[in-house]
Amino acid sequence: MLTLDGATVRYGARAVLDGVDLVVAEHEIVCVLGPSGSGKSTLLRAVAGLRDLDAGRVLLGGADQAGVPTHRRGVGLMFQDHQLFPQRDVAGNVEFGLRMRGVDRAEREGRAAELLDLVGLPGAQRRAVASLSGGEQQRVALARALAPRPRLLMLDEPLGQLDRGLRERLVVELRHLFGRLGTTVLAVTHDQGEAFALADRVVVMREGRIAQSGTPVEVWQRPASAFVARFLGFDNVVPAAVSGTEASTVWGRVPVPAGSPQGDRTLLVRPAGVRLTAPGTGLTCRVAARTFRGLHVSVTLTPPAGPPLEATFPLGDVPAEDAEISVAFRAEDVVVLDEEPRTGP
Numbered sequence: 001m002l003t004l005d006g007a008t009v010r011y012g013a014r015a016v017l018d019g020v021d022l023v024v025a026e027h028e029i030v031c032v033l034g035p036s037g038s039g040k041s042t043l044l045r046a047v048a049g050l051r052d053l054d055a056g057r058v059l060l061g062g063a064d065q066a067g068v069p070t071h072r073r074g075v076g077l078m079f080q081d082h083q084l085f086p087q088r089d090v091a092g093n094v095e096f097g098l099r100m101r102g103v104d105r106a107e108r109e110g111r112a113a114e115l116l117d118l119v120g121l122p123g124a125q126r127r128a129v130a131s132l133s134g135g136e137q138q139r140v141a142l143a144r145a146l147a148p149r150p151r152l153l154m155l156d157e158p159l160g161q162l163d164r165g166l167r168e169r170l171v172v173e174l175r176h177l178f179g180r181l182g183t184t185v186l187a188v189t190h191d192q193g194e195a196f197a198l199a200d201r202v203v204v205m206r207e208g209r210i211a212q213s214g215t216p217v218e219v220w221q222r223p224a225s226a227f228v229a230r231f232l233g234f235d236n237v238v239p240a241a242v243s244g245t246e247a248s249t250v251w252g253r254v255p256v257p258a259g260s261p262q263g264d265r266t267l268l269v270r271p272a273g274v275r276l277t278a279p280g281t282g283l284t285c286r287v288a289a290r291t292f293r294g295l296h297v298s299v300t301l302t303p304p305a306g307p308p309l310e311a312t313f314p315l316g317d318v319p320a321e322d323a324e325i326s327v328a329f330r331a332e333d334v335v336v337l338d339e340e341p342r343t344g345p
């Protein structure tokens, strides 16, 4: 459906999109994730034809899009800054793209009714945009983007403005809706929870390049690098010398899964992989902080050397603040990252 082939965009001397190769298959939902400024929006704008490439190609359905204007690319856009027309009612907004394409009135009205049903706003045609809640406006924007039946739907921070509860609900609805319609989706977000809930495949960007691409489970279980691990919120990342099923680290010896990469590496220890042991039998740490998080407690530990260690303990099994405790590591929650660590300070 969509192929980016060495896609490059420069501002001055700086490549904000740096030779990106990406393929999105028909019916696939791909979410591009990355920190602010990593080039996510630029990637979408390049695919939409809102920004020309300085090198490389964008192909849609196999056809090179160089010189093809946005409205002829057959893509639907729902962008952060792409607000609804406040002076039009809901139907006027949803039908906008169809009117531009000269679709007759009966068909426009039929399509608008169908889409408003789909997005959970049946019968809202005559409502004023200003009378809608943020979530309802987002649904109307989605119906508007879907109305012309785009071959590719592109979303930039689709749920960015909404509060967390509503976002979590809408993201599940969106995934069902796209599945039902068979829509191919390329979405951009800085919210990893949103990306993981929505996507068939997640693409993590760093400084204009793809740092990792994989299913949500693959990326979550095996971050490709310390950058990706930290971006996902894992802070227990240390250099390690791996030999067999053991690694030597600043936190002492840490068991690693069989078949892990060997030699000088970077190690990720998931917080769930830090467990309490009998006093004196493991790594002695001081409890620096505790944060209650529903069903478990996040605990920051100060080991004798090296960076703080993040652990999660079940409620009821939580050491007191300032206590000295002994911890060991569970191999199944340890990941030896594939990348070679950087040398130097």
Ligand SMILES: Nc1ncnc2c1ncn2[C@@H]1O[C@H](COP(=O)(O)OP(=O)(O)OP(=O)(O)O)[C@@H](O)[C@H]1O
Residues within 6 Å of the ligand: 011, 016, 034, 035, 036, 037, 038, 039, 040, 041, 042, 043, 190
């Ligand atoms: N018109 C422009 N002129 C100069 N630099 C630009 C321009 N547009 C974007 N940039 C720069 O390109 C880089 C990538 O921007 P982009 O908007 O693609 O990032 P992003 O990952 O979408 O970030 P965010 O999550 O903050 O929206 C940024 O450093 C930005 O400052």
